[in-house]
Amino acid sequence: MSIIPEEHDDIPLYEGLRVDEQRYTVKGDQWQEVYDFYMKELPANGWKLQHKGSSLDDDDPENDWGGFYSTWVKEGYNWELDVRSMYDQSDKKTEVVFDKHDIHTATVWIDEAPETMCVYEKASDDTCRTIEDRETIQKVVDLINSSLDWNQTTEPHSKNSKLQIGNLGIEVLYKEDEMVYFKSEKGTKAMKPELEFFEYTGLAYERADN
Template sequence: MKNRIVISFVLIILIISSVAIYKYVLEKDRYSSVSIVPENRNDLPLYDGLEFQEHHYLIKGNYWYDIYEFYRDTLPNHGWKLVFKQASIEDSGGFMLRFQKNDKELHIGGGWNPYANETETTFDLNPVLHKTMWIDQKPRSICVYLNKNAVNCNKITDQNKIEQFIKMVDEDAVNKDDAPLQKEFGIVDVNGEKIEIHYDPLLSSYTLKTADERKQLKPEALLELLGLTHLKER
């Protein structure tokens, strides 16, 4: 009799555990398409009535401006710093908000769909993108080495090309300490400073590297600009 009771108790525990694990997996998969879940945070209240649907939150009716005001006025009380706000009545009305906290940037956007009579809201959390200036003074020329072992360089004196390169390095590229490096790379000498140009056809970005820092640059015509297209042939 006692054995039956013990076995029954163990089975009940296993069933309860299995149900709990199943619910946890379902909940985890449910939010796999988003970078932040307001329901799981104490510093990001969810506007009353918003419900999660696949990759965004929905509420019936035209509430876009109420949601905009709610997050604009509420999040600073939770430690978020408002760095950008925009609200417009064009195309039925919508908004964009951007907050920063602890090197993280939170984007909240939303708008009303009059055809479905629904207000959609999205939340996105990413690291704050930092940019540092590498080129203090515009050079009269830059020197491009085809690889790390090259002795001679191809000099570029075209001022338009030099300005494009500076813009890519200082304005378009963002700091990223773990940006990937490659075995083969080109080198650009700018005012005596070496900037390595790393490229891999399988990646969606370039890595720029100095002696102290790394930056990442989205796909640009950088190799064509510098005459380093041979890096694409690997």
């Protein structure tokens, strides 16, 4: 459980719930009451329901579980709230778990792949290597667009290259077997060290185990 409701004014706690290791519990089969409580109280505290499901939606007669799951988001938060509950028949208790998960976004930086792309092996270079193959350029654009937006600090990297894609200059920071960072006027993105990216751009890259 990665979030404690008592520490958040906008996450109410169902009456009777008590901390029990990595969960909250209350005596008896109360998961439907817990479900009704959070479906009412979380929206009242500004939360918007993203996903939900419960045993009431399960038509399989062989499944005898009782419980629900739900995912919520709120404006101003860069994480989503997960609330789930189930009835433990052996302990005769209703369990409730609260978790939070980071919301990962990938902002589109480049709407359309240009006819040419310039690759600077070093960001400080005055001359570049031109790529004119549209399919290759499109693959590079897709990799950059699908990379996750990054709001944390970037680790120091030994290599600093640059791509010029249309009017957008993109600094590329990388190091063997570590995250690749893209920096531009649009912000910062992070990508796992995809070998395809280095194959398409021709930037020098060697794995640490080579």
